[in-house]
Amino acid sequence: MTMRIHGSFLSRSRGTFLSRSRVWAAAGVFALTGAFALAQGPMAKSDPNVSSDKDTRPYDKHNFSGLWARNPQTYKLPPCQECRDQALAPGYGFYGDVPPRTAEGEKKFNLNHPSRGYELNSKEAAAHPEVDIGMRRAIIPAKGNDPEGRCEPLGAMRLVTFSGGGATMQMVQEKDLIIQRFEWTWDNREIWIDGRQLPKVDDYLPRYNGYSVGKWEGDTLVVTTVGLDDRQWVDQFGYPISDKAVLEERYTRPSPNRLRVDMTLTDPVIYTRPWHASPKIWALIPKEAMSIGGWSGILEDRCIPSDEALFNTFRNHAGGVK
Amino acid sequence: MRRPASYTFTMRKLTKAFGLGAGFLLICASVWAHHGSAISYDTAHLWSTWATVTEFNYLNPHPSMTFDRTTKDGKVEHWVSELLTNPSALARAGWTKSRSVEALKPGTRVKLFIGTSRVGGFSGIVMKIENEKGENIVGERANATAVDMDGVPGGLQPKPGEKGE
Numbered sequence: 001m002t003m004r005i006h007g008s009f010l011s012r013s014r015g016t017f018l019s020r021s022r023v024w025a026a027a028g029v030f031a032l033t034g035a036f037a038l039a040q041g042p043m044a045k046s047d048p049n050v051s052s053d054k055d056t057r058p059y060d061k062h063n064f065s066g067l068w069a070r071n072p073q074t075y076k077l078p079p080c081q082e083c084r085d086q087a088l089a090p091g092y093g094f095y096g097d098v099p100p101r102t103a104e105g106e107k108k109f110n111l112n113h114p115s116r117g118y119e120l121n122s123k124e125a126a127a128h129p130e131v132d133i134g135m136r137r138a139i140i141p142a143k144g145n146d147p148e149g150r151c152e153p154l155g156a157m158r159l160v161t162f163s164g165g166g167a168t169m170q171m172v173q174e175k176d177l178i179i180q181r182f183e184w185t186w187d188n189r190e191i192w193i194d195g196r197q198l199p200k201v202d203d204y205l206p207r208y209n210g211y212s213v214g215k216w217e218g219d220t221l222v223v224t225t226v227g228l229d230d231r232q233w234v235d236q237f238g239y240p241i242s243d244k245a246v247l248e249e250r251y252t253r254p255s256p257n258r259l260r261v262d263m264t265l266t267d268p269v270i271y272t273r274p275w276h277a278s279p280k281i282w283a284l285i286p287k288e289a290m291s292i293g294g295w296s297g298i299l300e301d302r303c304i305p306s307d308e309a310l311f312n313t314f315r316n317h318a319g320g321v322k
Numbered sequence: 323m324r325r326p327a328s329y330t331f332t333m334r335k336l337t338k339a340f341g342l343g344a345g346f347l348l349i350c351a352s353v354w355a356h357h358g359s360a361i362s363y364d365t366a367h368l369w370s371t372w373a374t375v376t377e378f379n380y381l382n383p384h385p386s387m388t389f390d391r392t393t394k395d396g397k398v399e400h401w402v403s404e405l406l407t408n409p410s411a412l413a414r415a416g417w418t419k420s421r422s423v424e425a426l427k428p429g430t431r432v433k434l435f436i437g438t439s440r441v442g443g444f445s446g447i448v449m450k451i452e453n454e455k456g457e458n459i460v461g462e463r464a465n466a467t468a469v470d471m472d473g474v475p476g477g478l479q480p481k482p483g484e485k486g487e
Contacts, residue, residue: 301382
């Protein structure tokens with residue numbers, strides 16, 4: 001955009017009002033206003049519905065395709081309060097009604113040493129006795145054993161509930177299949193909606209992202225997942241699972257710009273009752289808003305073992321571990 | 323006052339200049355996106371210090387950096403650190419790899435706002451970086467208050483005689 005100012009216009013008066021400095025100041029204000037609007041992203045200026053939960057335009061409730069994030073401010077879009085975790089402790093997680101563990105579950109639970117949540121034996125941990133101990137036992141990463149610190153796969157639940165830095169994911173929906181792509185760790189999972197039955201997982205290798213089938217119940221896509229590899233954690237607080245775990249996710253698109261999932265984990269080997277997570281909600285992000293250097297889409301945000309190994313030398317130094 | 327017969331200026335240049343400034347004022351996003359680093363450092367008491375970058379790695383999960391700082395007694399300390407903000411968030415804030423690597427190339431003098439390691443030693447997490455012009459660089463967090471590292475009580479400082487690595 002260019003602005004042309006003619007000297008004759010400026011020299012009309014004695015220069016008390018239309019002096020050069022005032023013109024530059026006015027242009028600066030105009031530039032600041034324009035730049036601020038542009039900084040909001042092109043969609044924000046031209047489309048008041050973008051990422052808004054007030055959007056009342058018709059849409060297909062059975063189509064989840066798109067780019068989704070739980071922190072749309074990352075993309076200079078209006079905030080989404082309902083996208084924030086109903087957190088019981090610092091950070092993101094499965095949350096909801098954490099069930100008691102079986103004896104077997106408790107043994108496995110105690111083998112996991114997370115680095116998130118309230119710090120073990122801290123004042124903050126003691127001040128929240130109502131929060132499950134799983135979220136009140138964090139230790140420094142150098143002494144913990146979070147598999148994420150070894151670039152091991154996060155697993156289905158942890159991928160879906162991750163909400164750090166925007167929690168960007170993409171849903172690619174075809175007639176028979178939905179591919180869910182996750183930015184952090186550049187992982188993906190497939191949800192088959194072709195009517196197939198779940199496999200007998202004893203015949204297959206367990207998978208970190210399991211085997212998932214979905215079927216519609218009205219406008220709700222009910223996804224059932226089995227065959228989960230039992231090395232994964234439910235979330236960053238180190239809750240374990242067994243290979244008998246069954247995950248149910250109920251996806252809905254309550255408005256054009258919102259995607260919601262309600263998850264239930266049933267694992268009688270580890271937990272005494274089903275575990276209902278807190279709802280997770282994403283905001284739809286226009287492709288143009290999720291763009292770096294003109295390239296739109298989720299980032300290839302991989303966990304690379306050699307990078308992680310270098311980082312861990314710094315991490316260990318911070319933790320006093322040689 | 324003489325004025326030219328006509329002159330033209332470019333809104334794009336002004337917009338770009340402001341855009342860089344707006345980048346410095348980005349609200350801090352979720353900072354503990356990966357790896358639970360916070361617990362290893364005292365981020366409640368930040369320190370500031372001038373330092374010279376010796377190495378910078380723009381890598382996941384958090385960029386890492388080594389730097390030297392000189393105490394008021396003229397002693398040079400060798401520090402290791404990780405940066406608060408991970409590469410994907412940096413890139414979205416305009417701090418791409420090439421731009422960040424250039425801004426923190428070895429030999430660059432910067433002012434660092436650090437939370438030091440809770441177990442002591444020359445280790446910290448860098449919450450904010452300013453260049454010699456006072457501009458916020460390679461990060462999202464513009465608002466971080468800190469106390470100058472030398473001669474200030476409280477917080478966690480390296481123990482006397484601690485060797486840097």
